[in-house]
Amino acid sequence: MNKMNDLVIPFEHRMFAHCESGTVTGLLNHGGLPLTEPMVFGISSGILFLYFKTPALPFPTFVVRNFPGQMIRGVSRRLGVKFSSAKYRDQKKGEEAIDALLDKGIPVACRTDFYYMDYLPAYMRAHFNFHYLTIVGRKGSKFLVSDCYSTELAELERESLRKGRYPGGSFDPRGFLFYPVRVPQNPDIDAAIRKGIKAACFNMLRLPVKQVGVKGIRLFSKKIMEWPGMARNEDHLSHEIMKINILLEDQGTGGAGYRFMYATFLRQASEKLNAPALREMSERMMLVGDDWRRISIYAARMGKNHDFGETKFRELSEKIARQADAEEKFFTDLARIAKTL
Amino acid sequence: MKEKDARVEGKDTHQLVMYVEKDDGSYDSIMTGSYLVKNYVDDFWDKKKKIEDEFLGKIKNGEATPIMLYMMLEELTEVELAGRVGISVRKVKKHLTPEGFETMTLRTLKRYAEVFDVPVVNLMQAVVTKKSGLQIRAEKTKNPLFYFLRIEG
Numbered sequence: 027m028n029k030m031n032d033l034v035i036p037f038e039h040r041m042f043a044h045c046e047s048g049t050v051t052g053l054l055n056h057g058g059l060p061l062t063e064p065m066v067f068g069i070s071s072g073i074l075f076l077y078f079k080t081p082a083l084p085f086p087t088f089v090v091r092n093f094p095g096q097m098i099r100g101v102s103r104r105l106g107v108k109f110s111s112a113k114y115r116d117q118k119k120g121e122e123a124i125d126a127l128l129d130k131g132i133p134v135a136c137r138t139d140f141y142y143m144d145y146l147p148a149y150m151r152a153h154f155n156f157h158y159l160t161i162v163g164r165k166g167s168k169f170l171v172s173d174c175y176s177t178e179l180a181e182l183e184r185e186s187l188r189k190g191r192y193p194g195g196s197f198d199p200r201g202f203l204f205y206p207v208r209v210p211q212n213p214d215i216d217a218a219i220r221k222g223i224k225a226a227c228f229n230m231l232r233l234p235v236k237q238v239g240v241k242g243i244r245l246f247s248k249k250i251m252e253w254p255g256m257a258r259n260e261d262h263l264s265h266e267i268m269k270i271n272i273l274l275e276d277q278g279t280g281g282a283g284y285r286f287m288y289a290t291f292l293r294q295a296s297e298k299l300n301a302p303a304l305r306e307m308s309e310r311m312m313l314v315g316d317d318w319r320r321i322s323i324y325a326a327r328m329g330k331n332h333d334f335g336e337t338k339f340r341e342l343s344e345k346i347a348r349q350a351d352a353e354e355k356f357f358t359d360l361a362r363i364a365k366t367l
Numbered sequence: 368m369k370e371k372d373a374r375v376e377g378k379d380t381h382q383l384v385m386y387v388e389k390d391d392g393s394y395d396s397i398m399t400g401s402y403l404v405k406n407y408v409d410d411f412w413d414k415k416k417k418i419e420d421e422f423l424g425k426i427k428n429g430e431a432t433p434i435m436l437y438m439m440l441e442e443l444t445e446v447e448l449a450g451r452v453g454i455s456v457r458k459v460k461k462h463l464t465p466e467g468f469e470t471m472t473l474r475t476l477k478r479y480a481e482v483f484d485v486p487v488v489n490l491m492q493a494v495v496t497k498k499s500g501l502q503i504r505a506e507k508t509k510n511p512l513f514y515f516l517r518i519e520g
Contacts, residue, residue, distance in 0.1 A: 041382070041383070041384045041398060042384055042396075043383070043384040043385060043386060043396065063396070064386065081444060081446040081447075082444060082446060082447040082450075083442075083444065083447070084442055084443070084444050141441070141484065142484060144484075147381055147404075149404065149408050149411055149412070150381070152441075152442065153441055153442070153443060153447070153451075174384075175383070177382050189481060189484065193451055193482070194450050194451035194452065194453055194482070195447050195448075195450040195451040196447060196450060198450070261414050261417055261418075264410075264414070265411075265414055268403075268407060268410070268411075271402075271403050271407075272403060283368070283385050283386060286368055286385060286386040286387065286394075287386045289386065289394060290386040290394040290395065290396075293393075293394040294394075308394065312368065312388055312394070315368060316368055319368060323402075326403065326406070326407060329410075330406075330407060330410055
């Protein structure tokens, strides 16, 4: 490899609640569009619920946001942002593409396997092929990485980024990268908000798939009763139960307190559209988020104390079922309000 | 969530961003410590240690292989591991048995090590010591199969 000159693009590194919404927000802000993370999340209809089991994962799981990549597409479609994206079969060419963009002063976002981002604490690192970050420079054998989960601009060995961009397995990123080539300075944000809200309500209430939306929450509430029979042993069950807390709050797809982020989006939307009804909905969403938080703490304690009696599971299941009812009511009301906006 | 309920203080607590209701009633982000890390990270490591001990015991008794150990530690299924290593599920199943493990090519072993993000030698040995406070790290060389095991302290 030819020796590369060190360079740093003046990109403002900030922490965000979640990697995809944060990465997109960072790129748009860099491109001159001062949108907040909750706005990006709401406009792209980021809120969702999905319960699923796949041969790629050792245990059933759930996410509380839309499918990875949809925030990028949602912002692109609804705000008219044009992203250029590419995948590279050849790993060397994939790395050269990043260097070429950096040479032009363009910060470039990549999709990676979280596991190889060794600047993050070891307990955070898990194999997950949907972690987004932005490369903003290089220094010696390392890239400079703006990662929403890192307090500082991070340094990552080229070798680690290569592994992260080409991990194989399900949803292999295959060197996927993207960057905005056109960021409109005055997009019709009001229209984008309306579309984002309507689509979110549709996804939560009317997608004809039992794993998705309110139906997905109900499925989760039923299926959780089967978890004790699916675990390898008590420690395994404890680990999976405690992951509910991770998924609802702390990290990864599904994490970051999405209900709180959506409440913040609705608050900002109410101010932008001058719609007091949305302000009221933002307060309701905050309460829905509080109830999810209670569930996550309940699950974490259950897991820590190995408290796995049927009554405990039944109680957890009922709490989740109540969330389904609350979200059904919430999104039904929100859909009605959305028609009047 | 109210800001005061979201705040998790503590030295060296992993930081994250959360959206909360602030004292003045506005909704905005704050940076705070992780509730989960503060309260449960020790439990997480205890479980990992138990898995490690269990599977090292099985390896010692010829009932498992290092592939199985790392597969469990990194929560990968046979299907997912096969996709990542670039081999068939049938081959992964074979490599989970001591008999199948020893028939593996060095190229495949290297690919497993890459996926698990460990030095290749970790798939052929475990370092055991009764001394505490040692720093042990495998240092790469330009030969992808050869490492210096540096033990300091």
